[in-house]
Amino acid sequence: MTQLPAESDRAAETWRPQPPLSRAAVARLVQLAGLYNVLTVVLPAPHGRLGELAGLLPMAGVLTARAATAASGLLLVYLGAGLRRGKRRAWQVAVVVAGGGVTLHLAQGWRLDAAAVSAALLVMLIVVRRRFQALADPVNRWRALLAFLGFAGAGFLLGLLEIAARANRLEGRPGVLAWAKEAALGLAGVSGPVRFVHPLGGEAVSYTTGMFGLLSVAVAVVLLLRPAHRLPQRTAEDDLIVRDLVRRHGGADSLGYFALRPDKSLLWAPSRRAVIAYRVVNGVSLASGDPIGMASQWPQTIAAWLRDCARHGWTPAVLGCGNAAGRAYRKAGLDVVELGDEAILEVASFGLDGRAMRGVRQAVARVRRAGYTCEVSRLRDLTPEALAEAKQAADAFRDGRVERGFSMALSRLGDPGDEDCLFVVGRDADGRIRGLLHYVPWGADGLSLDLMRGDRTAENGLTEFMVVTTMTAAPELGVRRISLNFAVLRSVFARADELGAGPVLRLSHHVLRAASRFWQIESLYRANAKYQPAWQPRYLCFPSVRELPRIAVAALSAEAFLPGAGRRPAPGPSAPLELSR
Template sequence: MVPERVRRILRGPRAESVPALVGTACTFIGLIDIAAGVFPRFRHSRMHALAEVLPGALGSFAAALSLSAGVLLLLLAHGLKRHKRRAWRAAVILLPAGAAAQFAYRHSVVGVVLSLALLALLLRHRSEFAALPDPRSRWKALANFVLMGAGSIGLGLVVVSAHPGRVIGSPSLTDRLEHVLFGLFGFEGPVGYEDGVDWTVGYSLGALGLLTAVTTIYLALRPEHPAATLTPDDESRLRELLERHGGRDSLGHFALRRDKGVVFSPSGKAAVTYRVVSGVMLASGDPIGDVEAWPGAIERFMDEAKAHSWTPAVMGCSETGGQVWTRETGLDALELGDEAVVDVADFSLTGRAMRNVRQMVKRIERNGYETRVRRARDLSDAELDRIRRAAGAWRGTDTERGFSMALGRIGDPSDGDSVIATAHKADDGEAGPYGDLKAVLHFVPWGTDGMSLDLMRRDRSADPGMNELLIVAALQASPRLGIARVSLNFAMFRSALARGEQLGAGPVLRVWRGLLVFLSRWFQIESLYKFNAKFRPRWEPRFVVFRKTRDLPRIGFAAMQAEGFVTLAVPRPFRRRTPRAPRPCAHIRPVAADEHEARAA
């Protein structure tokens, strides 16, 4: 009878662990091959014998091939870990080629057998490598050229400096850099070597240059597969769902962003909108539509994530949404923060709790400011254009922020139910580029009797308190507009901040609150919570849904990219930029909560 341990060894690794195993092996061998190609003594060490089980064994015969193979293996490893079909195809082609080279040059039967064994493992578990390519564009070719070029120059400097005992003279850093740049293009540089080392260095630099050129050309010429966008038909179907079920979630209207993709349930009664960022399939808010049809839309979402090997995640879903997501998918949920919701019927400026807001509003009104709160459809085209230009100029960042809680447009004809609150002040004959306009708030519909704050922008030269003034004006005008509830900013980790400052809070909670206060210097966590609390809202918890705890850093980084807090996109040199207003004087200190985009931090 064969022992259980032996049977497990004979069966090999589990199918689901093969991609991670092969990807890790490629990473390890790739690093060995790079070291073998750069440092001549390392090529003869016993450690490099491990590299013979993969195509990196070519580095035993030529430093240039070892170097380029190592870089290719590092590039290939991530795709194998993500179950990518094209990465599998590349490995299947590369493994037998490496095995043939080993047998032809060194007659290494062991290396050939191990390479073919790994090939057999990939062929046996080919069904594990079925993920489709990610959305892409040709801008990635330029990004590849910049990153690979920089990496090749850095690695080339190491190659040029790896033979100190055989260098003729004492070349400076400038000479070595010039030698690298010439070598990447296949020309001889100013640094000389003894004993034929110049051939090894020259081939290595040429291989790096060729690798950079080939990968860039491939990315530039391959068919473009742009990121998903919301088609007019998809938008029409989503609007129909929002008309029937839009009152459920205050974030529902933000699903109409046109830079999102969408999957519908088989019945068409529910949908999930998303964006793919850095391999994360990021949904926001609750599914749109009938709650009973949510499981069908969620299943389609998970199938799409599996087909591309994307990491599924949901940002800012409600408690009900989080329960459905976790029940239907087995994912986990973590409280992310709270949404501030004001019931219009309960709002009043009277009372001690509203004293600061009341005094600020009265002071601003005495300074000559007036407010106007109207539906977007009631504004003229000229006024909408002026508001759009002002909002763009008053934006505090170069990129438009927002994803889960921002619409990304103002005054679109299809968004006529949106509410725009503006603050005005006569400029005493010195009208600015936007006339008497000093601040703008934009709200999107929340069902038939609610609205959600989209953005807050103000002229930095205006008096402090513009946001408070306009929020109060919007709340006071809500009964006239048929609005019963207003969703304000989203406050991250609100409960931790609130409990951490209470009497009797434990040491762990106090430390956590202290860390959040420290991070507020950059991300406006505490200031946004305190700004929301001024209006005495009720707090609705919001959650992040994720698959594994180790995915949280990746999901957080992808969310920051989607929200515009981290920009990794290739710059477009000919993109038209919106004129920016001049920076304020040093004595004008912006209010921390002026930029509404921080709600989605």
């Protein structure tokens, strides 16, 4: 690899694989101060201090201050993650919480030592303010405001109703305006102008309004700081350029065509001769595959993407890049580990002869004897009726209500711009569609599997029959290589049964087999290994080991393997079998 140009050198000034030590240290100190706040609430106040406050604050106000102190402590612990990423919004909230902590510590029991800690924390945050410049997401700002107004409004109305229900137990004859002042001030933990005949009624109103006040602030802050998704900003011109880059350079990466998904944002090299397709999920900027375009422009594209991550405080991560891209990302500062292997079938050398292909050969023969047939067509050659029938079958064979896939799936069928995509339809003896494969172009002479769905009630071996039919038709289509499914951590399964496999490898094998009960890990490996493919490694790129849990959650969310994640298609029947990238 050649030395990265000055563009990426400048990026190193704004992005580092790990947060600066001073920023990380600040985050830890803020979290420790938060834990200390919680501790001051748990421990009793110094002897006599509550008596000194009795003449200044009502007991409800003292109790509210204690609850607010505990909430602020937990909030400071929560803010640590945002501070480590340099989020400006997290710093602003931490300053407000630290400043308010001085008053809260005095109000909850005249704790001078704890107030001094909050004051010192406030001073420290102000001194290091220039280290927290990552931009906030404007979408969260409105959600936070709506949540705050919603919970605060609910607490206000509930407090007003409680006062109205005790209207005959109030001292004097306060009007509705006084009731409203009491409910509004109660949200902040302060007593208003209304006095109750029985103190228990006043405490009930104070607790109700105070709880909703704390809840509104806590929920608003969490929404304010929660990493949001960046909405894709793609123009029609961008899509045309990306499509042209895929056409001219897509032969280097079987995943290149999936950059045409409309839910991926684009980050360009200054020359616009290379681009990274990515999606922001829970504060992780998740790219997939190799950069698209000229390899000589990759360093500039990667540098621009990393600067964008630093500007917003996002964690950069790459799913499933190839060897050349992995080297480029590693040179830019990311760590690289093998994620798994991609199964590649070479048309010229593929055949059903030999003992290794016996299982596939028998499956194909069995399906043919059952009267099954297979149709192979480019999208451009399908009639509207045939396309509609294939799309209906794909919906019927979907496993669940969510459209899965992100890094290795197109998540659409029959788009006019995808005229080179290939449909392989398997029919039974009665002419009904019982299985479907969908491939996207891989350069000028390849195909990459996008979708594999089938009816579980169909004859066993239908998938093998469709794959073999694709390989048989490939020469006439000008195809010489086909990429099948990606096998996560394939080497673990392949080596676990070998002589000399160590305890770590065997343990990893058991863990993956357990995970395969929920996700298709081992089954995808076995399903592809039967074709005797060539295995091409794919890599995961990430900034630090500490970020791997967040990246894993973001990746599973993007691929729609977590509850509530993914895009839900139009209603339709579902079937139990789905093997897709």
